[in-house]
Amino acid sequence: MPATSQKVFVGAGERVPEGGRLVVDIGEITIGIFRVDGNLYAYLNRCAHQRGPVCQGKIIPRVTEVIDSGGESHGFAFDETHLHIVCPWHGFEYDIKTGAHPGRRSARLIPVTVEEAADGIYVTV
Protein backbone atom coordinates (compact mmCIF):
# COMPACT_ATOMS: atom_id res chain seq x y z
CA MET A 1 0.00 0.00 0.00
CA PRO A 2 1.48 3.41 -0.90
CA ALA A 3 2.27 5.68 2.05
CA THR A 4 -0.09 8.44 0.92
CA SER A 5 -3.52 7.84 -0.48
CA GLN A 6 -4.21 8.58 -4.07
CA LYS A 7 -7.17 8.57 -6.36
CA VAL A 8 -6.84 6.17 -9.25
CA PHE A 9 -8.99 6.02 -12.34
CA VAL A 10 -10.16 2.46 -12.87
CA GLY A 11 -12.28 2.51 -16.00
CA ALA A 12 -15.60 3.43 -17.51
CA GLY A 13 -18.70 2.80 -15.42
CA GLU A 14 -19.94 -0.01 -17.62
CA ARG A 15 -16.86 -2.05 -16.70
CA VAL A 16 -18.76 -2.98 -13.54
CA PRO A 17 -22.21 -4.22 -14.61
CA GLU A 18 -25.14 -4.58 -12.25
CA GLY A 19 -24.57 -7.70 -10.10
CA GLY A 20 -21.05 -8.04 -11.46
CA ARG A 21 -17.49 -7.15 -10.55
CA LEU A 22 -14.19 -5.86 -11.79
CA VAL A 23 -10.98 -6.99 -10.08
CA VAL A 24 -8.04 -4.64 -10.63
CA ASP A 25 -4.42 -4.44 -9.60
CA ILE A 26 -3.02 -1.12 -8.44
CA GLY A 27 0.65 -1.57 -7.74
CA GLU A 28 0.92 -4.38 -5.22
CA ILE A 29 -2.70 -4.35 -4.17
CA THR A 30 -5.72 -6.03 -5.71
CA ILE A 31 -9.21 -4.63 -5.34
CA GLY A 32 -12.65 -5.93 -6.23
CA ILE A 33 -15.29 -3.42 -7.32
CA PHE A 34 -18.93 -4.56 -7.31
CA ARG A 35 -22.22 -3.02 -8.33
CA VAL A 36 -25.46 -3.77 -6.48
CA ASP A 37 -28.70 -1.82 -7.03
CA GLY A 38 -26.74 0.66 -9.08
CA ASN A 39 -24.23 1.50 -6.34
CA LEU A 40 -20.55 0.64 -6.32
CA TYR A 41 -18.74 -1.12 -3.47
CA ALA A 42 -15.01 -1.85 -3.38
CA TYR A 43 -12.94 -4.08 -1.13
CA LEU A 44 -9.38 -5.31 -0.83
CA ASN A 45 -8.99 -8.79 -2.28
CA ARG A 46 -8.20 -10.16 1.16
CA CYS A 47 -10.62 -12.27 3.15
CA ALA A 48 -11.06 -11.76 6.90
CA HIS A 49 -10.59 -15.49 7.39
CA GLN A 50 -7.17 -16.50 6.02
CA ARG A 51 -6.55 -13.60 3.61
CA GLY A 52 -7.94 -15.54 0.65
CA PRO A 53 -8.75 -13.86 -2.70
CA VAL A 54 -12.32 -13.12 -1.74
CA CYS A 55 -13.12 -10.70 -4.57
CA GLN A 56 -12.43 -13.45 -7.14
CA GLY A 57 -15.14 -15.70 -5.72
CA LYS A 58 -18.64 -16.57 -6.80
CA ILE A 59 -21.33 -13.89 -6.63
CA ILE A 60 -24.59 -15.42 -5.47
CA PRO A 61 -27.68 -14.30 -3.51
CA ARG A 62 -27.89 -15.13 0.16
CA VAL A 63 -29.55 -18.47 0.90
CA THR A 64 -32.44 -18.42 3.35
CA GLU A 65 -34.79 -21.08 4.68
CA VAL A 66 -38.55 -20.74 4.41
CA ILE A 67 -40.21 -21.30 7.79
CA ASP A 68 -43.98 -21.14 8.21
CA SER A 69 -45.92 -19.77 11.18
CA GLY A 70 -45.90 -23.19 12.79
CA GLY A 71 -42.09 -23.31 12.71
CA GLU A 72 -41.98 -25.91 9.93
CA SER A 73 -39.36 -25.68 7.23
CA HIS A 74 -40.26 -25.48 3.55
CA GLY A 75 -36.73 -25.63 2.25
CA PHE A 76 -34.16 -23.24 0.88
CA ALA A 77 -34.74 -20.06 -1.08
CA PHE A 78 -32.51 -17.40 -2.61
CA ASP A 79 -32.92 -13.94 -1.08
CA GLU A 80 -32.33 -11.83 -4.17
CA THR A 81 -32.21 -8.66 -2.05
CA HIS A 82 -28.88 -9.67 -0.50
CA LEU A 83 -26.09 -10.38 -2.92
CA HIS A 84 -23.05 -12.18 -1.53
CA ILE A 85 -19.47 -12.51 -2.59
CA VAL A 86 -18.10 -15.93 -1.57
CA CYS A 87 -14.42 -16.35 -0.83
CA PRO A 88 -13.17 -19.20 -3.03
CA TRP A 89 -10.67 -20.49 -0.46
CA HIS A 90 -13.12 -21.74 2.18
CA GLY A 91 -16.52 -20.26 1.43
CA PHE A 92 -16.88 -17.31 3.82
CA GLU A 93 -19.79 -15.27 2.43
CA TYR A 94 -20.04 -11.50 2.70
CA ASP A 95 -22.94 -9.21 1.93
CA ILE A 96 -21.57 -7.03 -0.85
CA LYS A 97 -23.34 -3.91 0.49
CA THR A 98 -22.03 -4.18 4.06
CA GLY A 99 -18.89 -6.26 3.59
CA ALA A 100 -19.92 -8.31 6.63
CA HIS A 101 -20.37 -12.05 7.13
CA PRO A 102 -24.09 -12.56 7.86
CA GLY A 103 -23.45 -14.76 10.91
CA ARG A 104 -20.44 -13.00 12.38
CA ARG A 105 -20.55 -9.31 11.64
CA SER A 106 -17.05 -8.74 12.99
CA ALA A 107 -15.75 -10.81 10.07
CA ARG A 108 -15.66 -8.03 7.49
CA LEU A 109 -14.00 -7.15 4.25
CA ILE A 110 -11.68 -4.14 4.14
CA PRO A 111 -13.52 -1.37 2.25
CA VAL A 112 -11.90 0.85 -0.34
CA THR A 113 -13.32 4.24 -1.20
CA VAL A 114 -14.93 4.11 -4.64
CA GLU A 115 -16.67 6.88 -6.56
CA GLU A 116 -18.40 7.10 -9.88
CA ALA A 117 -17.79 10.35 -11.77
CA ALA A 118 -19.04 11.40 -15.19
CA ASP A 119 -15.96 9.92 -16.85
CA GLY A 120 -15.90 6.67 -14.89
CA ILE A 121 -14.89 4.92 -11.69
CA TYR A 122 -12.22 6.07 -9.25
CA VAL A 123 -10.87 4.33 -6.16
CA THR A 124 -8.77 5.86 -3.43
CA VAL A 125 -5.92 3.67 -2.24
Next chain:
Amino acid sequence: MSKVEVVNGVSSATEHKVQQITTRTDSREILANAHRDIARLHLDDYFIVDVDAHHVEFDSWSEILDHLENPVLRHNAKSMTQNWPNAKQLAFSNHPVGLTFQDVFGRIPHQAELGEHVEKTEEHRDLTLVRRAMDSMGIKMQVVFPQPMLEMGLHPEPDIVTAMTFAYNRWFTRTILPREKRVKTLLCLPFHDPEASLKMIKEFGETPGVVGFMITSQRHAGVHKNMFMRIYRELEERGLPLAFHAGPTWGDTMTSTMNRFLSVHSMSFVTCNMMHMTNWIVNGLPERFPKLKVIWIESGLAWVPFMMQRLDHEYLMRQSDAPLLKRLPSEYIQEMFFTSQPLEVTMPHMLEATFKAVHADTQLMYSSDWPHWDFDVPARIAGLPFLDEQAKRNILGENARKLFRL
Protein backbone atom coordinates in the same frame (compact mmCIF):
# COMPACT_ATOMS: atom_id res chain seq x y z
CA MET B 1 -7.27 -4.44 -20.37
CA SER B 2 -9.18 -1.61 -18.71
CA LYS B 3 -8.60 2.01 -19.60
CA VAL B 4 -5.83 3.13 -17.30
CA GLU B 5 -5.16 6.63 -16.12
CA VAL B 6 -3.03 7.83 -13.27
CA VAL B 7 -4.16 10.57 -10.96
CA ASN B 8 -1.50 12.37 -8.94
CA GLY B 9 1.16 10.57 -10.84
CA VAL B 10 1.85 7.26 -9.09
CA SER B 11 -0.10 4.03 -9.57
CA SER B 12 -2.21 2.69 -12.38
CA ALA B 13 -5.12 0.28 -12.34
CA THR B 14 -4.98 -2.77 -14.56
CA GLU B 15 -7.56 -5.45 -14.92
CA HIS B 16 -6.53 -8.48 -12.88
CA LYS B 17 -5.91 -11.41 -15.18
CA VAL B 18 -8.32 -13.76 -13.39
CA GLN B 19 -11.63 -12.14 -12.54
CA GLN B 20 -13.21 -15.25 -11.04
CA ILE B 21 -11.51 -18.35 -9.69
CA THR B 22 -12.95 -21.55 -11.15
CA THR B 23 -12.01 -25.21 -11.38
CA ARG B 24 -9.79 -24.24 -14.33
CA THR B 25 -7.74 -21.61 -12.51
CA ASP B 26 -4.02 -22.25 -12.00
CA SER B 27 -3.32 -23.18 -8.37
CA ARG B 28 -0.56 -20.55 -8.26
CA GLU B 29 -3.23 -17.93 -8.93
CA ILE B 30 -5.62 -19.48 -6.40
CA LEU B 31 -2.84 -19.46 -3.81
CA ALA B 32 -1.30 -16.08 -4.75
CA ASN B 33 -2.32 -14.55 -1.41
CA ALA B 34 -0.70 -17.47 0.44
CA HIS B 35 2.45 -16.81 -1.57
CA ARG B 36 2.46 -13.22 -0.28
CA ASP B 37 2.51 -14.63 3.26
CA ILE B 38 6.00 -16.00 2.60
CA ALA B 39 7.46 -12.49 2.58
CA ARG B 40 5.01 -11.05 5.12
CA LEU B 41 5.73 -13.74 7.75
CA HIS B 42 9.29 -14.67 6.68
CA LEU B 43 8.14 -18.22 6.03
CA ASP B 44 11.30 -18.91 4.05
CA ASP B 45 13.15 -18.93 7.37
CA TYR B 46 11.16 -21.98 8.46
CA PHE B 47 11.49 -25.62 7.49
CA ILE B 48 7.80 -26.15 6.78
CA VAL B 49 6.54 -29.69 6.56
CA ASP B 50 2.93 -30.22 5.62
CA VAL B 51 1.90 -33.53 7.18
CA ASP B 52 -1.44 -33.88 5.38
CA ALA B 53 -2.05 -32.88 1.78
CA HIS B 54 -3.76 -34.67 -1.08
CA HIS B 55 -3.39 -35.40 -4.72
CA VAL B 56 -6.36 -36.44 -6.83
CA GLU B 57 -5.88 -40.08 -7.73
CA PHE B 58 -9.10 -40.13 -9.77
CA ASP B 59 -7.16 -38.36 -12.54
CA SER B 60 -4.88 -41.42 -12.71
CA TRP B 61 -7.49 -44.04 -11.97
CA SER B 62 -6.89 -46.08 -15.08
CA GLU B 63 -3.12 -46.20 -14.37
CA ILE B 64 -3.86 -47.33 -10.82
CA LEU B 65 -6.17 -50.10 -12.03
CA ASP B 66 -3.32 -51.32 -14.26
CA HIS B 67 -1.47 -52.09 -11.02
CA LEU B 68 -4.14 -54.56 -9.83
CA GLU B 69 -2.22 -57.80 -9.47
CA ASN B 70 -5.05 -60.28 -9.94
CA PRO B 71 -5.82 -60.52 -13.68
CA VAL B 72 -9.53 -61.14 -13.13
CA LEU B 73 -9.95 -58.17 -10.82
CA ARG B 74 -7.90 -56.06 -13.25
CA HIS B 75 -10.14 -57.14 -16.12
CA ASN B 76 -13.29 -56.47 -14.09
CA ALA B 77 -12.24 -52.99 -13.06
CA LYS B 78 -10.94 -52.00 -16.48
CA SER B 79 -14.08 -53.22 -18.23
CA MET B 80 -16.14 -51.10 -15.85
CA THR B 81 -14.13 -48.04 -16.87
CA GLN B 82 -14.57 -48.89 -20.56
CA ASN B 83 -18.29 -49.62 -20.56
CA TRP B 84 -19.77 -47.40 -17.87
CA PRO B 85 -19.50 -43.74 -18.83
CA ASN B 86 -19.62 -42.65 -15.19
CA ALA B 87 -17.14 -45.25 -13.91
CA LYS B 88 -14.00 -44.06 -15.69
CA GLN B 89 -12.69 -42.57 -12.48
CA LEU B 90 -14.77 -44.58 -10.06
CA ALA B 91 -14.48 -48.29 -10.83
CA PHE B 92 -13.95 -50.32 -7.64
CA SER B 93 -13.90 -47.18 -5.48
CA ASN B 94 -16.28 -46.41 -2.66
CA HIS B 95 -17.19 -42.86 -3.55
CA PRO B 96 -19.91 -41.72 -1.13
CA VAL B 97 -22.52 -39.07 -1.83
CA GLY B 98 -21.15 -36.54 0.67
CA LEU B 99 -17.84 -36.09 -1.14
CA THR B 100 -19.50 -34.16 -3.94
CA PHE B 101 -21.09 -31.79 -1.40
CA GLN B 102 -17.70 -30.63 -0.17
CA ASP B 103 -17.25 -27.66 -2.51
CA VAL B 104 -20.43 -26.01 -1.13
CA PHE B 105 -22.00 -26.29 -4.57
CA GLY B 106 -19.52 -24.36 -6.66
CA ARG B 107 -18.49 -21.89 -3.98
CA ILE B 108 -15.08 -23.51 -3.36
CA PRO B 109 -13.92 -24.62 -6.80
CA HIS B 110 -10.50 -26.10 -5.92
CA GLN B 111 -12.24 -28.76 -3.84
CA ALA B 112 -14.15 -30.04 -6.85
CA GLU B 113 -11.28 -30.11 -9.32
CA LEU B 114 -7.82 -28.74 -10.02
CA GLY B 115 -8.53 -28.63 -13.73
CA GLU B 116 -5.79 -26.15 -14.56
CA HIS B 117 -3.57 -26.33 -17.58
CA VAL B 118 -0.38 -28.36 -17.22
CA GLU B 119 2.01 -28.74 -20.14
CA LYS B 120 2.26 -32.35 -21.28
CA THR B 121 5.78 -33.42 -20.36
CA GLU B 122 7.47 -36.51 -18.96
CA GLU B 123 6.51 -35.32 -15.53
CA HIS B 124 3.31 -36.67 -14.00
CA ARG B 125 0.60 -34.03 -13.83
CA ASP B 126 -0.05 -34.71 -10.12
CA LEU B 127 3.57 -33.97 -9.31
CA THR B 128 3.35 -30.61 -11.07
CA LEU B 129 0.23 -29.77 -9.06
CA VAL B 130 1.83 -30.85 -5.78
CA ARG B 131 4.91 -28.72 -6.51
CA ARG B 132 2.79 -25.70 -7.45
CA ALA B 133 0.96 -25.93 -4.13
CA MET B 134 4.12 -26.44 -2.07
CA ASP B 135 5.96 -23.56 -3.72
CA SER B 136 2.96 -21.25 -3.44
CA MET B 137 2.69 -21.83 0.31
CA GLY B 138 6.41 -21.97 1.16
CA ILE B 139 6.23 -25.65 2.08
CA LYS B 140 9.50 -27.58 1.95
CA MET B 141 8.11 -31.11 2.26
CA GLN B 142 4.67 -32.56 2.00
CA VAL B 143 3.16 -35.84 3.17
CA VAL B 144 0.79 -36.64 0.34
CA PHE B 145 -2.32 -38.80 0.62
CA PRO B 146 -4.97 -39.91 -1.85
CA GLN B 147 -8.62 -38.80 -1.56
CA PRO B 148 -11.34 -41.34 -2.46
CA MET B 149 -8.99 -44.16 -1.43
CA LEU B 150 -9.53 -42.85 2.10
CA GLU B 151 -13.10 -44.14 1.88
CA MET B 152 -12.06 -47.74 1.29
CA GLY B 153 -12.53 -48.68 4.94
CA LEU B 154 -16.30 -48.72 4.34
CA HIS B 155 -16.16 -50.56 1.01
CA PRO B 156 -18.44 -53.62 1.13
CA GLU B 157 -15.97 -56.07 -0.43
CA PRO B 158 -12.78 -56.66 1.59
CA ASP B 159 -10.90 -58.47 -1.18
CA ILE B 160 -11.34 -55.49 -3.48
CA VAL B 161 -10.11 -53.22 -0.69
CA THR B 162 -6.94 -55.25 -0.26
CA ALA B 163 -6.31 -55.44 -4.00
CA MET B 164 -6.96 -51.73 -4.56
CA THR B 165 -4.81 -50.70 -1.61
CA PHE B 166 -1.87 -52.63 -3.06
CA ALA B 167 -2.58 -51.27 -6.54
CA TYR B 168 -2.71 -47.66 -5.36
CA ASN B 169 0.38 -47.99 -3.14
CA ARG B 170 2.38 -49.62 -5.92
CA TRP B 171 1.30 -46.98 -8.41
CA PHE B 172 2.14 -44.13 -5.99
CA THR B 173 5.52 -45.51 -4.94
CA ARG B 174 6.52 -46.19 -8.55
CA THR B 175 5.03 -43.18 -10.32
CA ILE B 176 5.11 -40.23 -7.92
CA LEU B 177 7.37 -40.89 -4.95
CA PRO B 178 10.71 -41.59 -6.68
CA ARG B 179 10.46 -38.41 -8.74
CA GLU B 180 10.39 -35.83 -5.96
CA LYS B 181 12.30 -36.02 -2.69
CA ARG B 182 10.09 -33.32 -1.18
CA VAL B 183 7.10 -35.65 -1.38
CA LYS B 184 6.63 -38.20 1.42
CA THR B 185 3.76 -40.49 2.30
CA LEU B 186 2.15 -42.61 4.99
CA LEU B 187 0.81 -45.55 3.00
CA CYS B 188 -2.71 -46.93 3.61
CA LEU B 189 -2.92 -50.37 5.17
CA PRO B 190 -5.58 -52.91 4.20
CA PHE B 191 -6.24 -52.92 7.92
CA HIS B 192 -9.17 -55.38 7.91
CA ASP B 193 -6.67 -58.04 6.76
CA PRO B 194 -3.69 -58.22 9.15
CA GLU B 195 -1.82 -60.69 6.94
CA ALA B 196 -2.09 -58.35 3.98
CA SER B 197 -1.16 -55.40 6.19
CA LEU B 198 2.04 -57.16 7.27
CA LYS B 199 2.79 -57.93 3.65
CA MET B 200 2.30 -54.24 2.84
CA ILE B 201 4.64 -53.13 5.61
CA LYS B 202 7.28 -55.63 4.47
CA GLU B 203 6.95 -54.59 0.81
CA PHE B 204 7.12 -50.84 1.41
CA GLY B 205 8.58 -50.37 4.90
CA GLU B 206 11.97 -49.40 3.53
CA THR B 207 10.86 -47.60 0.39
CA PRO B 208 12.43 -44.11 0.29
CA GLY B 209 9.75 -41.51 0.98
CA VAL B 210 7.48 -43.89 2.90
CA VAL B 211 7.67 -42.40 6.40
CA GLY B 212 5.10 -44.68 8.04
CA PHE B 213 1.70 -46.28 7.52
CA MET B 214 -1.87 -45.17 7.86
CA ILE B 215 -5.28 -46.56 8.77
CA THR B 216 -8.26 -44.81 7.20
CA SER B 217 -10.39 -44.06 10.23
CA GLN B 218 -13.83 -44.53 8.66
CA ARG B 219 -14.29 -48.24 9.31
CA HIS B 220 -16.16 -50.52 11.65
CA ALA B 221 -13.26 -52.10 13.46
CA GLY B 222 -12.12 -52.27 17.06
CA VAL B 223 -8.45 -51.38 16.86
CA HIS B 224 -7.85 -53.28 20.11
CA LYS B 225 -8.77 -56.72 18.65
CA ASN B 226 -6.01 -59.30 19.05
CA MET B 227 -5.85 -59.85 15.29
CA PHE B 228 -4.30 -56.38 14.84
CA MET B 229 -1.50 -56.68 17.41
CA ARG B 230 0.91 -58.14 14.86
CA ILE B 231 0.59 -54.97 12.79
CA TYR B 232 1.44 -52.72 15.72
CA ARG B 233 4.37 -54.92 16.77
CA GLU B 234 5.82 -54.87 13.26
CA LEU B 235 5.58 -51.08 13.03
CA GLU B 236 6.99 -50.60 16.52
CA GLU B 237 9.97 -52.83 15.75
CA ARG B 238 10.66 -50.94 12.53
CA GLY B 239 10.32 -47.56 14.26
CA LEU B 240 7.60 -46.51 11.80
CA PRO B 241 4.71 -44.30 12.96
CA LEU B 242 1.07 -45.30 12.60
CA ALA B 243 -1.41 -42.62 11.55
CA PHE B 244 -5.20 -42.56 11.70
CA HIS B 245 -6.57 -40.44 8.85
CA ALA B 246 -10.12 -39.20 9.48
CA GLY B 247 -12.84 -39.05 6.85
CA PRO B 248 -16.57 -38.39 6.53
CA THR B 249 -19.53 -40.70 6.37
CA TRP B 250 -23.18 -39.88 5.90
CA GLY B 251 -24.19 -43.47 6.50
CA ASP B 252 -23.72 -44.34 10.16
CA THR B 253 -26.44 -44.34 12.80
CA MET B 254 -25.53 -40.82 13.92
CA THR B 255 -24.95 -39.02 10.62
CA SER B 256 -27.91 -40.67 8.88
CA THR B 257 -30.12 -38.42 11.05
CA MET B 258 -28.46 -35.33 9.56
CA ASN B 259 -29.67 -33.20 6.64
CA ARG B 260 -26.70 -30.92 5.98
CA PHE B 261 -23.15 -31.74 4.99
CA LEU B 262 -21.98 -29.12 7.50
CA SER B 263 -23.38 -31.36 10.26
CA VAL B 264 -22.02 -34.57 8.75
CA HIS B 265 -18.55 -33.13 8.24
CA SER B 266 -18.40 -31.46 11.66
CA MET B 267 -19.16 -34.69 13.45
CA SER B 268 -18.00 -37.67 11.43
CA PHE B 269 -14.52 -36.33 10.71
CA VAL B 270 -13.98 -36.35 14.46
CA THR B 271 -16.08 -39.19 15.84
CA CYS B 272 -14.20 -41.80 13.80
CA ASN B 273 -10.94 -40.81 15.49
CA MET B 274 -12.65 -40.44 18.90
CA MET B 275 -13.77 -44.04 18.62
CA HIS B 276 -10.34 -45.37 17.71
CA MET B 277 -8.56 -43.28 20.31
CA THR B 278 -10.95 -44.53 23.01
CA ASN B 279 -10.33 -48.18 22.14
CA TRP B 280 -6.61 -47.50 21.82
CA ILE B 281 -6.28 -45.96 25.28
CA VAL B 282 -8.81 -48.02 27.27
CA ASN B 283 -7.26 -51.25 26.04
CA GLY B 284 -3.82 -50.11 27.09
CA LEU B 285 -2.21 -50.15 23.65
CA PRO B 286 0.25 -47.40 24.68
CA GLU B 287 1.44 -49.77 27.42
CA ARG B 288 1.64 -52.74 25.07
CA PHE B 289 3.49 -50.81 22.34
CA PRO B 290 5.26 -48.05 24.22
CA LYS B 291 7.60 -47.17 21.36
CA LEU B 292 4.93 -47.03 18.65
CA LYS B 293 4.29 -43.43 17.63
CA VAL B 294 0.63 -42.70 16.84
CA ILE B 295 -0.60 -39.71 14.79
CA TRP B 296 -4.19 -38.43 14.54
CA ILE B 297 -4.84 -36.70 11.23
CA GLU B 298 -7.52 -34.27 10.03
CA SER B 299 -9.86 -34.16 12.99
CA GLY B 300 -8.72 -30.70 14.06
CA LEU B 301 -7.72 -30.22 17.68
CA ALA B 302 -10.77 -29.13 19.69
CA TRP B 303 -11.83 -32.74 20.28
CA VAL B 304 -8.63 -33.64 22.10
CA PRO B 305 -9.18 -31.71 25.38
CA PHE B 306 -12.69 -33.20 25.45
CA MET B 307 -11.28 -36.72 25.12
CA MET B 308 -8.64 -36.07 27.77
CA GLN B 309 -11.16 -34.84 30.31
CA ARG B 310 -13.86 -37.35 29.50
CA LEU B 311 -11.62 -40.42 29.58
CA ASP B 312 -9.82 -39.27 32.75
CA HIS B 313 -13.15 -38.68 34.45
CA GLU B 314 -14.51 -42.13 33.64
CA TYR B 315 -11.23 -43.98 34.14
CA LEU B 316 -10.86 -42.83 37.74
CA MET B 317 -14.23 -44.40 38.60
CA ARG B 318 -13.83 -47.55 36.50
CA GLN B 319 -10.13 -48.40 36.74
CA SER B 320 -10.94 -52.11 36.57
CA ASP B 321 -12.29 -51.65 33.03
CA ALA B 322 -8.88 -50.44 31.88
CA PRO B 323 -6.46 -52.46 33.98
CA LEU B 324 -3.46 -52.00 31.73
CA LEU B 325 -3.30 -48.25 32.33
CA LYS B 326 -0.68 -47.01 34.76
CA ARG B 327 -1.44 -43.34 34.26
CA LEU B 328 -4.37 -41.14 33.34
CA PRO B 329 -5.65 -41.46 29.76
CA SER B 330 -4.78 -37.80 29.19
CA GLU B 331 -1.13 -38.52 29.93
CA TYR B 332 -1.00 -41.09 27.15
CA ILE B 333 -2.79 -38.71 24.81
CA GLN B 334 -0.17 -36.04 25.51
CA GLU B 335 2.45 -38.40 24.08
CA MET B 336 0.55 -38.84 20.81
CA PHE B 337 1.00 -36.70 17.73
CA PHE B 338 -1.63 -34.55 16.01
CA THR B 339 -1.86 -32.66 12.75
CA SER B 340 -3.20 -29.13 12.99
CA GLN B 341 -5.83 -28.84 10.27
CA PRO B 342 -8.65 -27.86 10.42
CA LEU B 343 -7.56 -25.61 13.25
CA GLU B 344 -10.59 -24.35 15.18
CA VAL B 345 -9.69 -20.71 15.82
CA THR B 346 -12.95 -18.92 16.58
CA MET B 347 -12.32 -18.82 20.34
CA PRO B 348 -8.67 -17.81 20.74
CA HIS B 349 -8.47 -18.39 24.51
CA MET B 350 -9.72 -21.95 24.06
CA LEU B 351 -7.33 -22.53 21.20
CA GLU B 352 -4.45 -21.46 23.41
CA ALA B 353 -5.63 -23.78 26.19
CA THR B 354 -5.92 -26.60 23.67
CA PHE B 355 -2.33 -26.07 22.50
CA LYS B 356 -1.19 -26.32 26.12
CA ALA B 357 -3.31 -29.42 26.76
CA VAL B 358 -1.93 -31.37 23.79
CA HIS B 359 1.67 -30.24 24.38
CA ALA B 360 1.58 -28.63 20.98
CA ASP B 361 5.19 -27.49 21.00
CA THR B 362 6.40 -31.08 20.77
CA GLN B 363 3.35 -33.04 19.57
CA LEU B 364 1.59 -30.87 16.99
CA MET B 365 2.48 -30.85 13.29
CA TYR B 366 1.26 -28.33 10.73
CA SER B 367 -0.92 -29.70 7.96
CA SER B 368 -2.60 -27.89 5.08
CA ASP B 369 -5.02 -30.51 3.75
CA TRP B 370 -4.72 -28.75 0.40
CA PRO B 371 -6.65 -28.90 -1.94
CA HIS B 372 -9.62 -29.54 0.31
CA TRP B 373 -12.28 -26.97 1.09
CA ASP B 374 -11.17 -26.40 4.70
CA PHE B 375 -7.40 -26.22 4.06
CA ASP B 376 -5.09 -24.15 6.28
CA VAL B 377 -2.20 -22.05 5.00
CA PRO B 378 1.05 -21.97 7.04
CA ALA B 379 0.10 -18.47 8.27
CA ARG B 380 -2.49 -20.20 10.42
CA ILE B 381 0.35 -21.34 12.69
CA ALA B 382 2.93 -18.63 11.92
CA GLY B 383 0.42 -15.91 12.87
CA LEU B 384 -0.68 -17.31 16.25
CA PRO B 385 0.06 -14.61 18.84
CA PHE B 386 0.48 -16.94 21.82
CA LEU B 387 3.23 -19.14 20.31
CA ASP B 388 6.87 -18.34 20.88
CA GLU B 389 9.33 -18.56 18.03
CA GLN B 390 10.57 -22.04 18.88
CA ALA B 391 7.02 -23.42 19.20
CA LYS B 392 6.19 -22.03 15.75
CA ARG B 393 9.29 -23.64 14.30
CA ASN B 394 8.46 -26.97 15.93
CA ILE B 395 4.85 -27.04 14.81
CA LEU B 396 5.57 -25.83 11.29
CA GLY B 397 8.21 -28.48 10.66
CA GLU B 398 10.67 -29.49 13.34
CA ASN B 399 8.30 -31.90 15.10
CA ALA B 400 7.69 -33.64 11.77
CA ARG B 401 11.40 -33.60 10.92
CA LYS B 402 12.11 -35.42 14.19
CA LEU B 403 9.22 -37.88 14.00
CA PHE B 404 9.81 -38.85 10.37
CA ARG B 405 13.61 -38.44 10.49
CA LEU B 406 13.51 -36.07 7.52
